[in-house]
Amino acid sequence: MPARLKLGFFVLALVSPALAASPGVEYPTGYRQWAHVKSMVIFSDKNPLFAQFGGMHHIYANADAMRAFTKGGTFPDGSVIVFDLLEAKEEDGAYVAHDRKLVGVMRKDRAKYKATGGWGFEGFKGDSHEDRMVKDANAECFACHQKQKDNDFVFSGYRP
Amino acid sequence: MPARLKLGFFVLALVSPALAASPGVEYPTGYRQWAHVKSMVIFSDKNPLFAQFGGMHHIYANADAMRAFTKGGTFPDGSVIVFDLLEAKEEDGAYVAHDRKLVGVMRKDRAKYKATGGWGFEGFKGDSHEDRMVKDANAECFACHQKQKDNDFVFSGYRP
Numbered sequence: 001m002p003a004r005l006k007l008g009f010f011v012l013a014l015v016s017p018a019l020a021a022s023p024g025v026e027y028p029t030g031y032r033q034w035a036h037v038k039s040m041v042i043f044s045d046k047n048p049l050f051a052q053f054g055g056m057h058h059i060y061a062n063a064d065a066m067r068a069f070t071k072g073g074t075f076p077d078g079s080v081i082v083f084d085l086l087e088a089k090e091e092d093g094a095y096v097a098h099d100r101k102l103v104g105v106m107r108k109d110r111a112k113y114k115a116t117g118g119w120g121f122e123g124f125k126g127d128s129h130e131d132r133m134v135k136d137a138n139a140e141c142f143a144c145h146q147k148q149k150d151n152d153f154v155f156s157g158y159r160p
Numbered sequence: 161m162p163a164r165l166k167l168g169f170f171v172l173a174l175v176s177p178a179l180a181a182s183p184g185v186e187y188p189t190g191y192r193q194w195a196h197v198k199s200m201v202i203f204s205d206k207n208p209l210f211a212q213f214g215g216m217h218h219i220y221a222n223a224d225a226m227r228a229f230t231k232g233g234t235f236p237d238g239s240v241i242v243f244d245l246l247e248a249k250e251e252d253g254a255y256v257a258h259d260r261k262l263v264g265v266m267r268k269d270r271a272k273y274k275a276t277g278g279w280g281f282e283g284f285k286g287d288s289h290e291d292r293m294v295k296d297a298n299a300e301c302f303a304c305h306q307k308q309k310d311n312d313f314v315f316s317g318y319r320p
Contacts, residue, residue, distance in 0.1 A: 033226075036196035036218065036220070040254055040257070041216075042253060044253035047253030056199065056201075066193070092207050093203060094201060094207050097199065
């Protein structure tokens with residue numbers, strides 16, 4: 001096969017549906033007024049998630065997701081969970097939130113996102129509502145979330 | 161004056177209205193579903209608030225208080241702001257929330273709490289809804305909050 005044809009095949013594979021982002025996971029407008037599930041500050045590279053998710057993160061849930069967080073059971077279609085990641089700066093013995101790094105979103109739709117546990121995944125860079133970060137939801141998101149199969153692929157638990 | 165009488169006078173002074181807690185500041189039932197204003201982790205005694213407020217704290221606001229947080233201006237009567245303080249433990253390069261240390265509450269009622277900037281103050285120990293911590297709202301709370309007079313005696317700003 002000539003090199004050009006090989007390259008064409010490779011590019012096609014990269015944009016094939018199996019490697020696409022989750023379609024239809026919209027920016028979660030108004031999530032800052034949703035219920036707050038829990039928070040964490042990842043502050044050093046002793047944590048394996050530091051490079052990707054270092055900073056202060058807050059988890060928010062819409063009403064559908066909150067019912068599952070508080071009452072247990074599977075998350076119903078329409079559930080949306082937000083991972084809001086802010087820079088954390090050390091100031092006088094405290095970690096204080098600064099600029100937003102990204103807004104991660106999980107949206108439940110069992111039919112639409114069958115290949116990734118019923119969840120669509122997206123990331124929005126900084127404060128942007130348009131700058132999408134996820135190219136391959138399966139490799140970039142679900143590969144890790146699938147370890148949480150017994151918890152409907154969700155890492156966080158509600159902190160009452 | 162005999163020693164017994166002196167002691168009686170002293171005890172009376174301790175429970176006089178000027179040194180009382182803020183009456184009527186109830187436990188803020190349901191606040192964990194209110195809007196989340198901001199968070200901070202105070203982790204070392206380099207911070208002057210460490211002894212009193214070390215840990216991870218989250219600020220929550222009811223709907224009345226949220227209008228002032230997002231639109232500016234004075235907090236209306238009925239505004240309630242919650243300071244939810246959890247132990248923060250260091251685990252693998254991250255600060256993770258553990259047991260609740262206290263739930264601090266500010267409730268706005270300009271007529272009722274005239275002596276403390278229009279705000280009533282209370283603290284509930286751990287997860288208790290009854291174990292009240294504030295004996296002297298003026299000395300224990302307002303002495304510090306009055307530095308924030310230009311911000312209606314509130315320290316936190318909303319983190320959008």
